[in-house]
Amino acid sequence: MAAAEEVRFSLKVITLKESCKVLYAQVDIDFADVLLSFLTLPLGTIVRLLIKHYGSNAPILGSLNSLYAGLQDLDSSHFWTEAGKFMLLNPRNSSGIQCSRLKLQIDDIPPIQCFECCNGTCVSMYNKVKCLCPNSTGTMIRRDLEIEPKMETGFVSAPTASFLLTDDLQILANSPTSLFRILKLNGIEHTNVLEERTLTVGLKEIMELLKGSLVSKTPLTDIILCLSTEAVTSNERKRLSASAIYETDALCRTLNGQNVRPDSKKINIKAFVQKSTNRILLAETRQDLVDFLFSFLAIPLGRVQFLLGGNTCAGSISNLYRSISNLEIGEHMKSREAIVRLLQPQLPLYCMSSYQIFSLDQESSPELYRLCNSNRVKLSVSTPIGICRKLKMIDPKGQDCFVKGPTTFMVTDDLVVSTPSSTSIISILNKIKIPLSDVEERELDIGMEEALSILKASLTSTGALTDGLKPFLTRQPKQKK
Known part of the structure; x- marks a missing residue:
């Protein structure tokens, strides 16, 4: 496979002559597969890839950048294992194998790695994990991994299929029906x-395009044709983004009711609120909320869409997500499983925490076998011929959560997590320049509704705690006396 920097796609783009607005682009299955793979990327991977690609010019994705930076800066001693922190900073893609043979891979994390213990009985997908086998030195050895070729890869079916991609990232079957709808909706x-x-x-x-899908309503116009977003007036932007085909989407109505349960887990925190503005300045919490917030980074983008009913309000990615449900299995998509991998992607293996509030599932443990008379390990959907033994997988995070406790942490409005100290708190108070008489302490319970609201706010707001919890502040107990 060619290096990522060498891969090229050819797109036929239809624009309006006067405004240079992209009406749609005609794309082939290779491009469609890469575009759809955005939904399989964990949020932490997206933040990391954009920082790696853009450096200091990386876009600010709500509070996710500061959440990621806080995780980087938090000492590894606060995690049960060093591997646990590493897997949050570098989350695997649970559809990594399905994406491994795409024409272009933007995720540089291997779909699965294999580190075998010296006894040859257990394996880990992460390095720096200690083996607990009897008489083991604890050393893990990197092994070559052979992936069974018949495993399904990609998402789009027919090799000759093509699609129409609208300016706001709706992916449609290339048909007269789709074309006439696009023309009609654009007047x-x-x-x-x-x-x-x-x-x-x-x-x-x-x-x-990945960046634009999360920050722009017209990513093809703004990005592919290099139209400056600053040069577009608010009225013009309304006109440019007025091509949404899904005015009311049944998918959203169906999903919204699935995610809020009265028996969902609750986490208690102390929030320090500015009375005059109802702004949360910082929160004092235990390891449970910290573990939960860090888990955002392991949730795939498509699963975030699922949790939020297909409406994140971030860029145009919701349009891409919703439009998948109208593509036919067999004619456009490979299988029902391929669609589920996009609409309801699972968490990477071992990224589920006991402090998780959301209703999530993680990928099943792969079947790994050591081959006889070889240092190779085989990933297979069935027992391969000539095996030596089936290998046991090790949970790299060591416990049923990532962060050690009991420990007190401080979380700022933009989700930076740190351990509190008198100097750090004074530094925050000096920075925001608010008199102490305008600050009150409130106890808040974070349940499913509050957690979903924080998640949504984290995608678009640099004040995720305030914007996420503001609708619930009046329901909570007031200042302690």
Whole structure:
């Protein structure tokens, strides 16, 4: 497979001559697979990839950047294992094998790695994990991994299929029905106002598209054609983004009711609130909320969409998510399993925590076998011929959660987690320049509703605690006396 920097896609793009607005692009299955794979990426992977690609110019994705930075800076001694912190900073893609043979892979984390103990009886997907086998030195040895070739890869089916991708990232079957709907919704009466261009895009443009999918309502216009978002007036932006095909989406109505349960787990915190604005300045909490917040980074983007009813309010990614449900199995998509991997992707293996509030599931443990007379390990859907033994998987985080306790932590409004000290608290108070008379302490319970609201706010707001919990502050007990 060619290096990612060498891969190129050719797109036919239809634009409006006068405004250079992209109406739609015609894309092949290779490009469609890469675009759909965005939904399988964990939030932590997206933050890491954008920082790696853009450096100091990386986009700010709500409070996720500061959550990720806080995790990086938090001493490893607060985690049960060093591997536990590493797997949150570098979460695996639970659909990594399905994405491993795409024409372009933007995720640089291998779909699965194999580290075998010196006894040859157990394995881990992460290094720096201690084996607990009797008479073991605890050393793990890197092994070559053979993946069974018949495992399904990719998401789109027919090799000759093509799709129409609208400016706001709705992916549609390439058909007269889709074309006429796009023209009608954009108010196009005469085709002489349209212009066709052929664009060649590579890794740089795909990364721009990933960024744009989370921050722009018109990513194809803004990014592929390099139209400056600052140059577009608010009225023009309304017109440019007025092509949504799904005015009311049944998927959203179906999912919303599934995620809030009266018996969901609750986490108690102390919030220090500015009375005059109802702004949360910081929160004092135990390891339970910290563990839960860090778990955001392991949740795939498609699962976030599922939890939030297909409406994150972040860029155009919700349009891509919703439009998948209208693609036919067999004609457009490979299988029902491929669709589920996009609409309800699972957490990476061992990323489930006992402090998790959301109703989530994680990928099942792979079947790993050591081959006879070889240092190779085989990943198989069935028992391979010539095996030596089936290997036991080790949970790299060591416990049923990531963060040690009991410990007191401090969480700022933009989700930076740290251990509190008098100097750090004074530094925060000096920075925000608020008199202490305007600050009160409130006890808050974080249940399913509050957790979903924080998750949604974390995607778009640098004040995720305030924006996430503001609707619930009036329900909670007031200042302690």
